[in-house]
Amino acid sequence: MDSNLVQWKRQGQSYLRRVRIWFNLLDPSLLLSSDAEILKAHTHLGSRQKVDEKDNAAVLLSLSSVHADSGATLPLVFRPPALLPISGPLVVATLLPHSSVKPALFWQLLLQSYNAGFNYTNRNSSAEQLQSKKTSLKQLLLIGGTVSYTTFAGALPQIFINRLGIRSPPVQTFCRSILPIPLSAALAFFNVFTVRSEETETGIQVFDYNGKPVGISKAAGERAVRETGLSRALLFGTTAAVPNMLVLLLQRTRPFQRNSMLSAPFRHISVALVFSLMIPISFSFFPPLGTIKKENLEEELQAGAIGSQLFYHRGL
Template identity: 25%
Template sequence: MLWCHPRAPLYLSSSLACRTMPAVIFWQWVNQSFNALVNYTNRNAASPTSVRQMALSYFTATTTAVATAVGMNMWTKRAPPLVGRWVPFAAVAAANCVNIPMMRQQELIQGICVKDRNQNELGHSQRAAAVGIAQVVISRITMAAPGMILLPVIMERLERLHLMKKVKVMHAPLQVLLCGCFLLFMVPVACGLFPQECELSVSYLEPELRDTIKAKYGEQVLFVYFNKGL
């Protein structure tokens, strides 16, 4: 079982050959390489990232994903086949928790721009960046969860059918079709979990920024707004 996109996990095969160690390592690397590109392009563009930071983020994310997948693959060798099919989801979820923050670390270091209701800039907040990135991580994992958890169960049942055993060439197209059906619903659901323009109470901001806002605007500004990225 393989995949290659944080928003569109692609399941190609559930054969034993595709669960060998080299295959697990290779497809985790492919997946997280693509994830790194997607996370970079969907960051808050106001926070630039250097080539060195990108390289470090890429290395950390891919290493985490591969280590998780390899470790769980070894741990589940004697487990039922269905348990082994859930290894990719655990690896993808763990990698997302590292890949997204690392690729957007400049937002965590420098903070992201927060504004008032009238789009007037109030300053930069690291806490707002942390909230936005956490919401993106949750959305990405939620997006992949139904397909990567339920689809293996469905395929486990379907592969027992006589027709499926006879026409094995249909396994991959069927998995792609079912994956597309899951994503048809889960992409809008996951993207709609949190608004693109986030609202955050001024009281949650860093003390320095909070005091600056209160000194300038008093009680007129109780919430700040920022773009969390995708």
């Protein structure tokens, strides 16, 4: 078991503890570290039997920048600390009330492309590591199809307004403020589910309590993808829901009725704030080192499994 997973096993079994860890891991200053410093920190953790406070810097650097299956450094733009600086402005832009279809499609394309890259980079690649497989043409086509579909689907509210010539204020409010809430959550889940579908087909590595590999399990792969999809749906669904609901409520108040220009900056600020708070909350919703009961594994793995439950790397 990789040293990153060992750290999550030691420190990440409590939800509040995970939230605290993720708040530290999402520090953008961690992006300034070089690959040499990151690998040194990862190697240092692997050589330590017990980690104390003086190793905290190495723990944060390793957990935020090293893939727990390959042991390699993650690409800079797809590391967890880069999620807010890069996707934050894109999320704000996609939730704006656009005047035409083209800008809605453009911002959705950027956001969905980044989400697909982030999901794929931070997937569980244990089966690929064991079989020395590289990204297949099928997987590339699947990622491209996912980006295309989610881009079009994400712009549907604006497409409805423009193509159907909707002028009714209540219907426009529904399309701009209500419809994006379930749509954002569903597309976030779909993006994870399709980009990481190979994990459900080939399975992922499972470990016993001592960290020894037991085998490749499709059941664990399905659970890892489902849990990650739900956490991402929580992130984007809540980010769309809270600011839109607040704007709808505040538009009925006297200050906002007197000055309609207040709605736009309030929406921008609230989206960015909610998104930044929801990242550590959603990432902590399920433990990065997930558990699965022995009886839920494939029959061929149950015979060699020691203990009542096993562990797997959920990915991010």
